[in-house]
Amino acid sequence: MKPKKGFKLKERFLSIEKPEELDDITLFRYAGTFLGMWHIDGYFILVDNIFIDSGNPNYSREEMLAYLKTLDKDRNWMILNTHMHEDHVGGNRLIQNELGAEVYSPESVRDFSFVSGMMDLFWGRPEMFRYNMLDREVYTTDRGRKIEVIPAPGHSPDHTVYRIMPDNIIYSGDAIPVPGRKRYVTLGEDYVAELQSLKKMMEYAQSGTQFISAHHGVVKNSVKLIQTRIDGMSDVVNRVGELAAAGVTSVEQIGLQVFGKPEFLYSKFGNQLRCREDWAIQSILDKLDCKGDDFAK
Numbered sequence: 001m002k003p004k005k006g007f008k009l010k011e012r013f014l015s016i017e018k019p020e021e022l023d024d025i026t027l028f029r030y031a032g033t034f035l036g037m038w039h040i041d042g043y044f045i046l047v048d049n050i051f052i053d054s055g056n057p058n059y060s061r062e063e064m065l066a067y068l069k070t071l072d073k074d075r076n077w078m079i080l081n082t083h084m085h086e087d088h089v090g091g092n093r094l095i096q097n098e099l100g101a102e103v104y105s106p107e108s109v110r111d112f113s114f115v116s117g118m119m120d121l122f123w124g125r126p127e128m129f130r131y132n133m134l135d136r137e138v139y140t141t142d143r144g145r146k147i148e149v150i151p152a153p154g155h156s157p158d159h160t161v162y163r164i165m166p167d168n169i170i171y172s173g174d175a176i177p178v179p180g181r182k183r184y185v186t187l188g189e190d191y192v193a194e195l196q197s198l199k200k201m202m203e204y205a206q207s208g209t210q211f212i213s214a215h216h217g218v219v220k221n222s223v224k225l226i227q228t229r230i231d232g233m234s235d236v237v238n239r240v241g242e243l244a245a246a247g248v249t250s251v252e253q254i255g256l257q258v259f260g261k262p263e264f265l266y267s268k269f270g271n272q273l274r275c276r277e278d279w280a281i282q283s284i285l286d287k288l289d290c291k292g293d294d295f296a297k
């Protein structure tokens with residue numbers, strides 16, 4: 001996937017394929033441009049009659065609709081969401097309208113007004129859809145595969161991952177952060193809980209579970225990818241803890257020492273982008289207040 005020549009404020013991409021190694025699981029990859037640069041990139045999947053997540057709202061609707069029209073409307077379509085962020089539920093309405101899919105979510109949201117005007121312009125704001133709260137521990141597809149519901153909180157309060165059996169594949173949503181040393185979080189994100197969930201994912205990876213991540217796609221080396229993030233996030237938690245123990249109370253000062261100078265985009269547009277460094281530090285400090293300084297162990 002490459003940017004086409006010229007300045008494209010809103011270029012959209014969607015690919016739909018069944019990679020050989022995924023045994024008939026459909027992999028959707030979407031991307032978009034941010035001021036002409038390819039920037040937004042994500043994945044969701046379809047396992048028999050069950051979609052897991054549905055991507056960001058701005059991928060090519062025409063291509064997705066054309067694909068949905070090839071599917072048999074009489075099957076019992078479902079969508080399982082990992083969490084209610086806009087880049088995971090953006091196709092829910094379209095899939096629900098076209099196929100009558102039942103949506104199940106671990107979290108509730110009334111609308112998507114938390115998506116700022118600027119984000120909406122580049123990234124999109126989902127149209128609302130009907131949904132139920134997750135109501136079982138295992139969902140069964142119409143071809144007999146089991147989809148286990150595994151809580152992995154932190155990135156959002158009830159973030160959930162799904163393990164497809166017998167394939168032994170976890171679709172991990174946003175449980176594996178994109179950067180190795182996570183710096184920016186969304187409001188309500190719990191840095192320490194996210195680290196604990198990563199450690200839980202590591203146990204699966206070490207025992208041979210394959211991962212499909214919402215922003216890494218099919219992961220080649222899950223143990224390595226997850227370990228890098230455990231190391232990076234543990235380092236951040238420990239350094240914040242050390243600075244707090246040494247009496248540094250300013251979140252800004254702690255940020256400067258742990259992460260260095262603020263990046264222009266985030267320092268200027270943090271609220272608009274819905275991701276901030278000070279929220280990351282504050283969420284660590286909040287945990288520190290309750291549990292003492294050895295919680296990252």
Ligand SMILES: [Fe+2]
Nearest residue numbers: 083085155174
């Ligand atoms: Fe997310």
